[in-house]
Amino acid sequence: MEKQFCQSCGMPMSKEEEFGTNADGTLNRDNCGYCFKNGEYTNPNITMNEMLAIGLRGIDENPEMNKFMKFIIKKMYPSQLKNLKRWKA
Numbered sequence: 001m002e003k004q005f006c007q008s009c010g011m012p013m014s015k016e017e018e019f020g021t022n023a024d025g026t027l028n029r030d031n032c033g034y035c036f037k038n039g040e041y042t043n044p045n046i047t048m049n050e051m052l053a054i055g056l057r058g059i060d061e062n063p064e065m066n067k068f069m070k071f072i073i074k075k076m077y078p079s080q081l082k083n084l085k086r087w088k089a
Helices: 048-061 066-080
Strands: 017-022 025-032
Touching: 048 066
Parallel strands: none
Antiparallel strands: 017 025
């Protein structure tokens, strides 16, 4: 399966278990399971700045990334986040 990115938080998704679910139980190909379950956002009132803080913390806590990767991804993350479907104006 081709790697996709959650259109809410930006998390890479490539395994079925990483995708969210629609109200009918089918996979939602736009959003991850952390952001979208049963056809609804898990936190519908979150702001983009709050999502940014969560994402940056997740990058810091990722054991699979070295310090340099974390530095680069954290620099790019804010501009990538604002271009995702959920946050586009």
